[in-house]
Amino acid sequence: MRHVPESRDLAARGRFDLAGAGFCALALGGITYALIEAPELAGHPAGPVLAAVIGVGAAASFIWLERRRTYAPGAVAPMLPVDVFGSRQFTVVNVITFLVYGAFGGMIFLLILQLQVVSGFSPLAAGTALLPTTVLMLLLSARAGALAQRAGPRWLMTGGCTGCAAGVLLMTRIGPHASYLTDVLPAVVVFGLGLSMTVAPLTATVLASADVRHAGVASGVNNAVARAAGLLAVAGLPAAAGLGAASYHSAARFAAGFDKAMIGCAAVLLTAAVLSGLLIDSNVLRGGPAGQRVAMPECRVNCPLGGPPLEPDQDDVAAARALPSAVADRRGGADR
Missing domain, CATH: 1.20.1250.20 (MFS general substrate transporter like domains)
Incomplete structure (x- = not known):
């Protein structure tokens, strides 16, 4: 890990989305169990049907919760910011x-x-x-x-x-x-x-x-x-x-x-x-x-693969910081 550069979203706010993680796990677990038990549906239908209902309900709840936390930010940050799907x-x-x-x-x-x-x-x-x-x-x-x-x-x-x-x-x-x-x-x-x-x-x-x-x-x-x-x-x-x-x-x-x-x-x-x-x-x-x-x-x-920068290039940062003073110096020279 010592060779992996650190990266963070400086705009991120809020606590971990525990409820979102729970709904996501419950959705996958319920739907997976229902699919596995589907061949035995004729003999014991209650278990797979109940698991499917719970899984689908948890998935719907997850989507609703993440949309709410994305577009109406509160104390908890969304586990899945749904605006990423705007693309x-x-x-x-x-x-x-x-x-x-x-x-x-x-x-x-x-x-x-x-x-x-x-x-x-x-x-x-x-x-x-x-x-x-x-x-x-x-x-x-x-x-x-x-x-x-x-x-x-x-x-x-x-x-x-x-x-x-x-x-x-x-x-x-x-x-x-x-x-x-x-x-x-x-x-x-x-x-x-x-x-x-x-x-x-x-x-x-x-x-x-x-x-x-x-x-x-x-x-x-x-x-x-x-x-x-x-x-x-x-x-x-x-x-x-x-x-x-x-x-x-x-x-x-x-x-x-x-x-x-x-x-x-x-x-x-x-x-x-x-x-x-x-x-x-x-x-x-x-x-x-x-x-x-x-x-x-x-x-x-x-x-x-090439990905977006994990951190700003330091030369670019220095150039951006020096730009205002360079512009001011040029204007001062023009006035003189």
């Missing part, structure tokens, strides 16, 4: 984040089980099957981030989401006695290439779409959206694909549900690709009209 670009990118990470989380969860239940992989082999995706992201994310800074994020995100969808569809080829080299690896590589094209431009676009004063909030919101998407996908996707408790004991039933789930994930990723192509502003990372290079403020760089 349409920020809202769109977070919707795309939800779709991409929801499909990603659901795919990983079911793929690991498919490799074990249907294909006969050991837990270790199944767990390491996605390592090529990690390697590709380490090698390519920085290049994708730099390319997004020059050419804009729209088409990188569109192509990346489309590539992810293609990789997920290739996973439907994974069946009994699947070979890692011919059945699993091609799908994982295609998915990894798509994800490498998507993640860095997406993250940079989120940071560029929010005001500098909301840079920390923007990053936190985007991370929370990604984590919530994965959580809800893991909870709800098996039920949506018809995978119940008995499916995990039958390779044929699990394989059928897995194929349905992968087709659903691919459809979600293609939706994200369409939204990226239609709604993402290619100039959001360049700060000006197409083809015009605009001088950007000096910023601290984290991995492949």
